[in-house]
Amino acid sequence: MSESGSAADFNASADINPSTNLPEGDPIRARIAQAVRDVREQTPLAQSFTNFVTMNLVANAQLASGGTAAMSFLPDDVLDTAHIAKASYINVGTLLPFYKDALPQIARGFAKAGHPWVLDPVAAGIGATRTEILQSFRFAPPTVVRGNASEILALTDMWGIRPVASAAETASAAETTETAAAPEHTRPAGVEAVDDVDSAASAAVALAKSLSRTAPNGKAAVAVSGPVDLVTDGERTFRLPGGSALMTKITGAGCSLGGVMATYLAVADPLTAALAASALFNRAGQIAAGQSHGPGSFQVALLDALWNLTADEVAASPILAV
Numbered sequence: 001m002s003e004s005g006s007a008a009d010f011n012a013s014a015d016i017n018p019s020t021n022l023p024e025g026d027p028i029r030a031r032i033a034q035a036v037r038d039v040r041e042q043t044p045l046a047q048s049f050t051n052f053v054t055m056n057l058v059a060n061a062q063l064a065s066g067g068t069a070a071m072s073f074l075p076d077d078v079l080d081t082a083h084i085a086k087a088s089y090i091n092v093g094t095l096l097p098f099y100k101d102a103l104p105q106i107a108r109g110f111a112k113a114g115h116p117w118v119l120d121p122v123a124a125g126i127g128a129t130r131t132e133i134l135q136s137f138r139f140a141p142p143t144v145v146r147g148n149a150s151e152i153l154a155l156t157d158m159w160g161i162r163p164v165a166s167a168a169e170t171a172s173a174a175e176t177t178e179t180a181a182a183p184e185h186t187r188p189a190g191v192e193a194v195d196d197v198d199s200a201a202s203a204a205v206a207l208a209k210s211l212s213r214t215a216p217n218g219k220a221a222v223a224v225s226g227p228v229d230l231v232t233d234g235e236r237t238f239r240l241p242g243g244s245a246l247m248t249k250i251t252g253a254g255c256s257l258g259g260v261m262a263t264y265l266a267v268a269d270p271l272t273a274a275l276a277a278s279a280l281f282n283r284a285g286q287i288a289a290g291q292s293h294g295p296g297s298f299q300v301a302l303l304d305a306l307w308n309l310t311a312d313e314v315a316a317s318p319i320l321a322v
């Protein structure tokens with residue numbers, strides 16, 4: 001695979017036709033390029049309330065993309081910081097007992113202030129504390145949700161907004177009705193995905209539509225990561241091939257993608273932020289895979305690629321409108 005990760009090189013899944021690649025002059029590509037330039041020029045702060053396992057990589061990925069970072073956990077600290085941060089990130093990968101009160105309080109504070117934020121619902125479906133916290137976000141929702149397919153399915157199950165599964169998504173869908181909550185997610189997946197991206201496509205669209213009803217300016221986005229990422233604003237859906245399977249062999253590729261999504265949300269609309277971060281990571285993952293010899297050197301090369309990729313290279317990534 002060439003280092004450039006050109007459209008011809010991407011490892012798209014068999015059912016994606018590269019001819020659906022967004023034209024070079026599409027306004028979406030211009031908005032992505034502008035977001036990348038604005039982050040590098042403005043070094044915006046996106047604060048993070050995130051897990052202990054990958055917190056350092058989240059901060060370093062935000063800095064490598066051109067932003068700045070601040071990690072905070074107490075509600076007064078987070079809500080004060082929200083006055084100087086243009087977006088925030090909440091990731092529920094590791095939990096402490098006080099989070100049960102702190103996170104709903106923070107989400108309510110964000111909602112009251114109209115403060116945009118990204119949620120990574122890591123391991124959604126696992127544990128009563130995580131479920132209680134994620135359920136609270138239903139009533140003070142994020143602007144963007146980024147997760148793997150299993151997390152998106154578990155979250156939409158939990159919020160009762162997962163639509164009837166299309167035949168293409170799962171042949172064995174249990175009996176569901178259009179509006180009733182789908183059956184509990186059948187198998188909590190831990191932090192890794194056990195479902196494929198396409199199985200979460202309609203759930204992602206339904207979630208983005210739901211988030212748009214409460215998001216600042218009525219705009220929201222959902223990003224489902226995997227071998228071919230899916231990004232939707234509830235109206236349009238895009239697929240982004242690229243990246244590398246090595247990204248699943250370091251901890252924090254998804255978490256840091258969410259953190260950088262918040263960095264871009266500080267300067268751009270939710271759809272542009274989700275597309276730009278996903279495209280950046282896909283290009284960076286491909287470049288790093290070509291320069292590394294295992295997970296250790298891959299993570300180092302990934303940070304360097306995040307730092308070195310230009311706005312034009314990110315905006316030229318394969319983005320398939322399907």
Ligand SMILES: Nc1ncnc2c1ncn2[C@@H]1O[C@H](COP(=O)(O)OP(=O)(O)O)[C@@H](O)[C@H]1O
Nearest residue numbers: 148192225226227242243244245247253254281
């Ligand atoms: N098999 C794969 N091939 C290429 N890129 C991948 C693959 N799996 C995941 N990625 C990329 O790795 C990053 C993290 O995605 P993922 O592993 O799905 O998130 P999480 O770590 O939250 O489960 C994303 O940028 C995604 O595009």
Ligand SMILES: Cc1ncsc1CCOP(=O)(O)O
Nearest residue numbers: 051053093191252253254255
């Ligand atoms: C291993 C682990 N355990 C709790 S959070 C976490 C990190 C998950 O990171 P990612 O979702 O980016 O793989």
Ligand SMILES: [Mg+2]
Nearest residue numbers: 122191254255
């Ligand atoms: Mg994750």
